[in-house]
Amino acid sequence: MSQSSDGYLRAAGPRFLDPHGAAVQLRGVGIGGWLNMENFVTGYAGTESLMRAAVRRVLGQERYESFFDRLLTGFFDDADARFLAAAGLNAVRIPIHYHHFEDDARPFEIKEEGFRHLDRVIDLCGRQGIYSVIDLHALPGWQNQRWHSDNPTHLATFWQHRHFQDRVVRLWEAIADRYKDDRWVAGYNPVNEPADESRQVVGPFYRRLVEAIRAVDPHHTLFLDGNTYSTEFDVFDVFDEPPANTVYVCHDYAMAGLAYGGPYPGRTRGVWQDRDVLEKKFLQRTEFARELDSPIWVGEFGPIYSGDPAVDEQRGRILADQLDIYRRYEASWSLWTYKDIGLQGVVYASPDSPYMQRFADFVAKKKRLGADAWGSDGTGPAEVTQAVQDLIAREFPGFDPYPWGRWDFVRTLLLTITVAQPLVEEYAALFEGLGDDELVALADSFALANCVVREPLRTQIAQGPAAPNRLREADRP
Known part of the structure; x- marks a missing residue:
């Protein structure tokens, strides 16, 4: 078997090869809600920037910075890498x-201090034989229409402004230059879930971005998400030849595993869901990669857990079927997500922790109002939401907006924007009057020692004893 060039993990044909030329299946988790925070992960409402601004107003700049630095430090440390x-x-x-x-x-001015936590976790993981894929999840101007790109609107203006695109090229040149010699960086995921409604800008931008990164770093693998939340791959027709050492990323959430999911097997919103349906959808989403004979990488997948044992048993069956499908097709994968407050995480902050004791009622209110797009069924107060849904359906029967249609459009504007924004202020108000020791206790609620392990999920994704490091100590950068 051929050697992987220069001691880096790389994509070669349908497989990843380690520095010694041995095939590697990447199996891992996304560290969601950490260097890109998300409302369902830590329980706030709205977007990260709105939340941070509100908390800053309550705590003041110095205590605000101290709290979030403590949170980021404890959320992922050496214990997590070893776990x-x-x-x-x-x-x-x-x-x-x-x-x-x-x-x-x-x-265009790169902040050196911004790399501190990223450097730390890449090093911690590397010391445990774990590769890191760096994923730019939130871009200036917002590359998609959702809260997870920190978008407070429903418009993805990144695709409309060259200024935003220029900034991202500059940022990736800086990231690639910093990690170009790091063998424990598996590669770069330059744009998470792009959603260019015109479908005219994303392809040429990818071509420009690939050229810029490759000019700085010719070694690391590129993980490219398809358009429309990593589900459409014809945008890559802009390349005359498929770029070498490149993976085309699919995201593979099962409808039955979402917050509004129905029984499994069974119908969710009128659509039948079973293992055969999951496999058909997976094959559809990976067709482009398989035709190019490149590695299959499922960048995100995983069901949402409800707390109801019967429902969660079915969610476990969904995950079992997905993992079996991935094994069958030798797909690498990254489960979403590692740690949260109990929705999807392999581990989650204990209900008895200071954080959950303080914010549990708020989280319940946010769910009741449907303001959490990921953690609620999207209904919210039916006496309001259904009336608006009926109004739009009646007055505009042909209205089918990008990306997911009328129902999602209405719930986004009505619940995850209009209702969520005043909830941001309620969340921040819960920091009022807290002493420094109390803020430390809140942040430390997310340290692994203070979390609960979702054992059925951990067991499902566990792959037995960790494989021995194939990078020698001398190979470390």
Whole structure:
């Protein structure tokens, strides 16, 4: 078997090869809600920037910075890397927000201090034989219409402004230059879930971005998400030849595993869901990669757990079927997500922790109002939401907006924007009057020692004892 060039993991044909030329299946988790925060992961409402601004107003700049630095430090440390290695996992996907590395008021100026936590976790994981994929999850101007790109609107303006695109190229040149010699970085995921409604800009932008990264770093694998939330891959027709050492990423959420999911097997919103349906959808989403004979990488997947044992048993069956499908097709994968407050995480903050004791009622209200797009069924107060849904359906019967249609459009504007924004202020108000020790206790609620392990999920994704490091100590950068 051929050697992987220069000691880096790389894509070669349908497989990843380690530095010694041996085939590697990447199996891991996404560290969601960390360097790119998400409302369902830590329980706030709205977007990260709105939440941070509100909490800053309550705590003041110095205590605000201290709290969030403590949270980021405890959320993932050496104990977490060792926990993942003990499960036999060998990869993490690390979502990052551009705000850590660049300020809107000073575009194109890269902030050195923004790399501190990213450097730390890449090193911690590398010491456990775990590769890191760096994923730019939130781009200036917002590359998609959803809260997880920190978008407070329903418009993805990144695709309309060259200024935003130029900034992302500059940022990736800086990231690639920093990690170009790091053998424990598996590669770069330059744009999470792009959603270019015109379908005219994303392809040429990818071509430009690939050229810019490759000019700085010719070694690391590129993980390219398809358009429309990593489900459409014809955008890559802009390349005359498929770029070498490149993976085309699919995201593979099962409808029955979402918050509004029905029985499994069974019908969810009128659509039948079973293993055969999951496999058909997986084959559809990976067709482009398989035709190019490149590695299959499922960048995100995983059901949402409800707390109801009967429902969660079915969610476990969904995951079991997906993992079996991935094994059959030798697909690498990254489960979403590692740690949260109990919705999807392999581990989650204990209900008895200071954080959950303080914010549990708020989280319940947010769910009741349907303001959490990921953690609620999207209904919210039916006396309001159904009336608006009926109005739009009646008055505009042909209305089918990008990306997911009328129902999702209405719930997004009505619940995850209009209702969520005043909830941001309620969340921040819960920090009022807290002393420094209390803030530390809140942040430390997310340390692994203070979390609960979702054992059925950990067991499902565990791959036995961690494989021995194939990178020698001398190979470390």
